[in-house]
Amino acid sequence: MVDFTIKDHYKVDDLLRIMELLRGEGGCVWDREQDHHSIRNNFIEETYEAVEAIDREDPALLQEELGDVLLQVVFHARMEEEAGRFTFSDVCDGICKKLIYRHPHVFGDVSVENSSQVLENWDKLKTVEKHQETAVSTLEAVSKALPALVRAAKVQKRAGKVGFEYPALSDALGDLRSEIAELEEALSREDAQDVFEEIGDVIFSAANVSRLLKADPEEALSRSTEKFVRRFSRMEQLAERPLAGCTVDELNDLWREAKKEEKSIGGILK
8 A cells, every 4th residue: 555645636746646656666567667658659649539529529528638648748757757857847847938938928028919920929939949040940840740641731831931832722733633643643654652652742732732721631631531430320321231241333322322411411521
């Protein structure tokens, strides 16, 4: 039995103490065995679950999922404290200093008139803070661990800030059509490596079109995936036998019917 007082209500200090006990002698063998890499994916999964709670507009679920995200922060910080590099308090200190530095219109004497100026100042201060002295350094600073569509849009946006941007949406659409043509050419040559690269170029160009339309490409793809799942579910309901036993023509007919029904009732995405 560890030395810990059970309470009706806990605070951040209690969470830090619990993690210390879990990682300490007499604690949990699993927690003691973990390192940054072994729980890396847990961090990602918990973050996405919090995002899903936001999308579902479920406050109770969001509260729970934010707790799970906080646990990951505390877990990683505890490992670093054990290694003698930094503590959870150092993490808090760092983010507080960052927020104060990047909000000079609140904590200093800088004047702003709107949110656009706030974001412009934020980017300028971040560039100085991160020593991003060249245009390419701002692109390289975009995390490679981001989902590919998110990273693509951020890289494109930063390139656009130095003028490397299509002047009109029609130009971006033309680039997309050009990339599709190059993909078709690679397919005709049956060149697997080129096909792989050209598919990436098509997706990258599509992400740019989406960005220029002010439609977040990650969210757009997520909604399309949900639409597919929703229509596929309706296909299964409409089918007179398991989908695996249907012919391709029957499956296509079921898809068209599911799509038609959804559009007739004002589906979210048409």
